[in-house]
Amino acid sequence: MAWAGMLSCAVLISTPVLAEAESEQRAEEVAKSPPPVPNPPKAAAGNKTAALAPPNLAAPPKLSGASNSRALYRSLIEREVRNTNLPADVAEAVMGVESGYDPSRIGADGEIGLMQVMPPTARMLGFSGSMAEFAAPEVNIRYGIMYLAQAWNKAGGDLCTALMKYRAGHGETRFSHLSVTYCLRARARLMAVGYPVTGTVPVASFGSPVGVGSSLVAGCRGSRCLMSRNSGRVDFAALNNRLTQVVMQANGPKPMTR
DSSP states (O other): HHHHHHHHHHHHHHHHHHHHHHHHHHHEEEEEEEOOOOOOOOTTOOOOOHHOOOOOOOOOOOOHHHHHHHHHHHHHHHHHHSSOOOOOHHHHHHHHHTTTTTTTOOOOOOTBBTTOOHHHHHHTTTTSSHHHHHHHHHHHHHHHHHHHHOOOOOOOOTTHHHHHHHHHTTTTOOOOHHHHHHHHHHHHHHHTOOOOOOSOOOOBBBBBOOOOOOOOOOOOOOOOOOTTTTOBBBBBHHHHHHHHHHHHHHOOOOOOOO
């Protein structure tokens, strides 16, 4: 009986000790385990599509072909005017008036390309390639800006005088009606882009009046537009054919009434 009593007391004493040890072990396991990750909030009943929609990863809109071409021409202009006194905005305005940004343009007197430079002028400036090569934008802009920068210096930075000399020849001192209209259109382009236009518009002393609203750049008719069909590139075969027709006229002295 004594042994039974002692055993009973041992059981009663050891039970709370074991319970306390198990409790401490569970507490340590809970402390070591990572915290539970909360579930994301559920979308409202009428907003299931928005909750499941992926983020907007759409690419930015691409520039149109015309915008890409204009950006290319501008970069070429800025490169060529870097070592001159000619403002890039003035050069771009001249390009717009001369060709309407059309590299395939051939003028009535044989002017070529974006800057509408005459073949004899190109030769005078040192160009020795074919006239088809001269129509390429990079080449045409280089020599056009070379000639325009010289006109700008001869005019002392006066806009209308520089443009008159560019289109009628560096030796010209008079303003025709066409030269005045040309300057008005260039001034309008410059003011549209915020360029600080200065100087006055001269009075024409010869030639026939030209309406400011009429076009100085002829539309695409027949062989005057020399783009490959639907390609947006210069058709050099057509350009060579056209130049064959005008070469005799182009190699002669340039009329001063343009």
